[in-house]
Amino acid sequence: xxxxxxxxxxxxxxxxxxxxxxxxxxxxxxxxxxxxxxxxxxxxxxxxxxxxxxxxxxxxxxxxxxxxxxxxxxxxxxxxxxxxxxxxxxxxxxxxxxxxxxxxxxxxxxxxxxxxxxxxxxxxxxxxxxxxxxxxxxxxxxxxxxxxxxxxxxxxxxxxxxxxxxxxxxxxxxxxxxxxxxxxxxxxxxxxxxxxxxxxxxxxxxxxxxxxxxxxxxxxxxxxxxxxxxxxxxxxxxxxxxxxxxxxxxxxxxxxxx
Amino acid sequence: xxxxxxxxxxxxxxxxxxxxxxxxxxxxxxxxxxxxxxxxxxxxxxxxxxxxxxxxxxxxxxxxxxxxxxxxxxxxxxxxxxxxxxxxxxxxxxxxxxxxxxxxxxxxxxxxxxxxxxxxxxxxxxxxxxxxxxxxxxxxxxxxxxxxxxxxxxxxxxxxxxxxxxxxxxxxxxxxxxxxxxxxxxxxxxxxxxxxxxxxxxxxxxxxxxxxxxxxxxxxxxxxxxxxxxxxxxxxxxxxxxxxxxxxxxxxxxxxxxxxxxxxxxxxxxxxxxxxxxxxxxxxx
Numbered sequence: 001x002x003x004x005x006x007x008x009x010x011x012x013x014x015x016x017x018x019x020x021x022x023x024x025x026x027x028x029x030x031x032x033x034x035x036x037x038x039x040x041x042x043x044x045x046x047x048x049x050x051x052x053x054x055x056x057x058x059x060x061x062x063x064x065x066x067x068x069x070x071x072x073x074x075x076x077x078x079x080x081x082x083x084x085x086x087x088x089x090x091x092x093x094x095x096x097x098x099x100x101x102x103x104x105x106x107x108x109x110x111x112x113x114x115x116x117x118x119x120x121x122x123x124x125x126x127x128x129x130x131x132x133x134x135x136x137x138x139x140x141x142x143x144x145x146x147x148x149x150x151x152x153x154x155x156x157x158x159x160x161x162x163x164x165x166x167x168x169x170x171x172x173x174x175x176x177x178x179x180x181x182x183x184x185x186x187x188x189x190x191x192x193x194x195x196x197x198x199x200x201x202x203x204x205x206x207x208x209x210x211x212x213x214x215x216x217x218x219x220x221x222x223x224x225x226x227x228x229x230x231x232x233x234x235x236x237x238x239x240x241x242x243x244x245x246x247x248x249x250x251x252x253x254x255x256x257x258x
Numbered sequence: 259x260x261x262x263x264x265x266x267x268x269x270x271x272x273x274x275x276x277x278x279x280x281x282x283x284x285x286x287x288x289x290x291x292x293x294x295x296x297x298x299x300x301x302x303x304x305x306x307x308x309x310x311x312x313x314x315x316x317x318x319x320x321x322x323x324x325x326x327x328x329x330x331x332x333x334x335x336x337x338x339x340x341x342x343x344x345x346x347x348x349x350x351x352x353x354x355x356x357x358x359x360x361x362x363x364x365x366x367x368x369x370x371x372x373x374x375x376x377x378x379x380x381x382x383x384x385x386x387x388x389x390x391x392x393x394x395x396x397x398x399x400x401x402x403x404x405x406x407x408x409x410x411x412x413x414x415x416x417x418x419x420x421x422x423x424x425x426x427x428x429x430x431x432x433x434x435x436x437x438x439x440x441x442x443x444x445x446x447x448x449x450x451x452x453x454x455x456x457x458x459x460x461x462x463x464x465x466x467x468x469x470x471x472x473x474x475x476x477x478x479x480x481x482x483x484x485x486x487x488x489x490x491x492x493x494x495x496x497x498x499x500x501x502x503x504x505x506x507x508x509x510x511x512x513x514x515x516x517x518x519x520x521x522x523x524x525x526x527x528x529x530x531x532x533x534x535x536x537x538x539x540x541x542x543x
Binding site for chain 1: 352420422423425426427429430431432433436440441
């Protein structure tokens with residue numbers, strides 16, 4: 001996967017004419033998009049517009065859904081992830097995902113973080129370091145360092161979500177997908193997560209689906225607006241918010257619908 | 259409607275309470291009756307000695323041992339198969355005709371009278387496989403009987419594991435089997451344990467399936483291999499109460515046997531509760 005990187009371009013993810021059907025219903029219509037390395041790309045749009053469906057194409061989580069059919073190409077670092085020789089399980093080590101609801105496993109804080117690396121064969125003596133590193137990167141080390149053995153579910157919602165981010169980081173992905181990561185959190189937890197996402201950009205390419213337009217405006221470099229399965233507009237966040245080219249984008253951003 | 263909503267509420271509540279109390283009092287009456295009548299028969303000798311004088315004296319030790327062997331034997335056979343089948347049905351099998359047929363078969367198996375299992379065990383294990391009337395034949399027959407219980411309760415337990423666990427594990431690049439092995443199964447263990455122990459209660463109490471497959475009328479020694487015949491508590495009780503040499507004289511022994519059987523089943527249920535609580539605290543759901 002890595003050799004092809006340099007000579008392709010700066011874009012780490014290239015989506016070409018992506019169509020997706022759930023049974024008879026077409027959920028994504030001819031989406032094309034290029035996502036740059038080490039940037040934050042926000043996907044906005046009303047409920048049911050396909051943004052979550054789209055993000056789940058990038059780590060092939062839609063594979064798990066019955067009757068889901070996909071056409072088109074998704075290139076990550078130059079390689080089609082729907083190609084015949086790509087293993088979805090391996091792909092997901094490189095493309096991590098954080099979900100809407102904080103969902104730590106019913107294990108200790110330590111075991112939550114160590115879960116992925118352990119299964120991927122990390123050396124036992126390296127685990128402590130991996131766990132600490134991941135928790136530090138997700139800005140939750142200070143709160144958890146003295147209680148690593150306590151159940152993860154005893155943490156607050158915001159802490160649980162940062163724990164889930166740490167759990168994803170521990171597997172060392174290059175891309176992280178966030179599917180409305182703060183919609184279940186209070187404003188203070190939300191701002192901590194936003195801060196964290198902006199810091200993570202240095203080392204990771206980030207795609208975030210959000211209902212919250214202010215959030216998209218605050219943290220993203222690029223924004224895509226989805227409506228009824230189509231990518232209506234995609235560009236630099238500043239341009240999308242200040243000078244949208246499409247009428248429906250403007251209507252949505254100014255709160256006329258959605 | 260002539261009644262005010264308050265009155266009908268009161269009537270409904272009283273009826274529901276009455277029904278519940280009736281059920282509870284029957285359980286209590288049975289329990290107290292057996293304890294009162296059986297209490298006198300229980301002693302160290304009763305629990306540790308062979309029956310003597312045509313089963314009119316002595317203990318029920320071989321029947322206790324036999325029942326224990328049946329529990330172990332049927333669990334060893336049914337638990338792995340049942341749990342694996344449930345995992346397959348819940349995690350891998352799609353919703354298609356074959357799955358539907360399999361589920362139907364399991365439900366029907368659960369509704370089959372136990373004496374039919376006994377005859378089937380006689381035909382298959384005792385005769386066809388040639389295991390003879392033995393612990394092995396009886397255990398396998400009982401295993402068939404409890405298989406649907408284990409499959410169902412394991413499936414229920416797997417269903418209660420939130421899908422988020424599966425998704426977030428898969429999203430970490432963990433394979434489906436590893437996800438089941440390290441996240442789904444541990445979270446489902448309390449439910450699986452409960453189901454299994456409830457089925458142990460069935461194994462300990464069933465008479466018909468072991469009647470044709472290896473339970474002995476009287477055997478003044480312990481079984482020495484899985485091919486031996488054995489005595490078992492429920493059948494021993496049946497024998498004493500209906501075909502014994504002196505039914506009236508052995509009344510106390512009958513109640514004593516019933517009490518021991520009851521205590522074993524209640525004890526196992528208690529263990530189930532404790533195990534479930536232990537895991538629940540550990541998982542802190």
